[in-house]
Amino acid sequence: MIVLLAVTVGALYAAGVYLLLQRTLTRIVIGLAVLAHGANLLLLLAGGRAGRAPIVDGEAGRVADPLPQALALTAIVIAFGVSAFLLALAHRSRRQTHDDIVQDDVEDRRIARMARGETHR
């Protein structure tokens, strides 16, 4: 089970990084979400094997480690909030540029102009 989960984590990271390297904003947003899922699963895996619910009822035994679950829960909430912001930003960008492609930055444009043989500015 642990091996299967580890492979899943690897697959999620790979898919996330691939999507992140695209030039379309929506794919980048999805890529980041997939990466975050991978990281959360890894947090859960860090707690070791599954066990009984970690509730103190006087009976000792193999209980699941509650800390990674708490950490993963926090990370999920943060990723959720930031994804919402990112989607709003992507929406705004789409309305302003009528396109879903990431824009070049100032330096990139300048170098592209210089490469085409135009004098800069």
Added chain:
Amino acid sequence: MRVLLPLPIVLPLLAAGLSLALYRHVRLQRALGITVLGAVLAASVALLVEADTTGAVTTQVGGWPAPVGITLVADRFAALVLVVSEAMLLAVLVYAIGHPGTRDHAGVFHPVYLVLAAGVAGSFLTGDLFNLFVSFEVMLTASYVLLTLGGARDQVRTAMTYVVVSLLASTLFVTAVALIYAATGTVNMADLSVRLAELDPATRQALGLLLLVVFGVKAAIFPLFFWLPDSYPTAPTPVTAIFAGLLTKVGVYAIIRSQTLLFPSDGPSTLILFIAGATMLVGVLGAIAQNDIKRILSFHIISQIGYMVMGLGLFTVAGLAGAVFYILHHIVVKTTLFLVGGLVEHRAGSGSLRHVTGLLHRTPLLAVLFLVPALSLAGLPPFSGFAAKLALVQAGMDADRFLVVGVSLVVSLLTLFSMTKIWAGVFWGRPSSVARAGAGAGAARVPLMTGATALLAAGSIAIALAAGPVYDISRRAAADLLTPAILVDKVLPR
């Protein structure tokens, strides 16, 4: 004293909620912001005094003992940086009240600014790796909103890069926390300091490098700096100034904390010294190629980060003392320079060296306000930058690392060149007839903005005048950093 420890985090967060409720009452929002940040500044000064007399103040929020409880720690280093940061937050808030760019969006600006303050304080005070991640996120999420204040086209474009890069770094941070927890079974930093030392050296090194990459992105060290110079200049001036002063320094703080407490090195680290030299050089060369005040200054942030990292790379008390001193000096000077850049833009309607000339004749005061931090940044005596660079160069010489010392001196010279370029372009020459300031600038309160800037410039001179005592306390902070056992004893119950 322990009661004061959570205040720098809790007070701004509570006030942010209240401030949001006061959305339509800008005056109340301003008064609330200034009162709260003033109170937090007072609390941080009290913490610094206490930390310097007893070594470190610690508390466990919720009452559970470490490593189970939520640990907050203020040792000398954390308290020093906290005091300077809160002073900057307060001064920039005063400037922002007068600045048209933030006045137009005051309802949103004030609450989010307080959240940023809480995140910064949390990053300095936390004694727990996962809470460091949470504090980073609180700070970064606030910074996303501040960066896109107004939502202009350029801002959205650059914010996209900034947000995506930050998010990727955050995901790597979660990954690092998960791997560290899997290897050691704890996230409390004092506890980690003990348990990581027992790990296999290869595993330990891999975890250390992963954290270095995570914090390196936030600190904008070579080769992870590319997001910074494009995104910072598009925000309103007060926002850029506080980002320039604090956000990258939080990254540097995390690098220093993790590399000294969690992954201490025996001697000088060639890798970190190489990163330091490359960061200095690339930053300053980038700055020379620019023609806009804010863009030049943004590249200088990167270059200056190199000096702080150099102090860490030496792994001696003198080197770390230099790094701590440099951080304190740099936060003040860099914030001031950006505020002056904003005043120039306001006065001349543009920040481009091609369009603005002869400001010296129109506003001599502004010229002086620029000159003090600019010369300090370049490291000319008698300003604070000189003392900071002297400390670092001496530490480098003592450790026989002449190459990085040479690079740092050349970079100082190039910094001076780049500052004279701004001086010659903007302040010298015939007064230009460029139309004064664009739309909305009529609403600006120049005395408030100039006053805040002058106060910070005076602060940088004060650091230079008190260089002796400030260096002494930096040295005590550095000595603590190099003996993690002190902090571990304070945090973990015996």
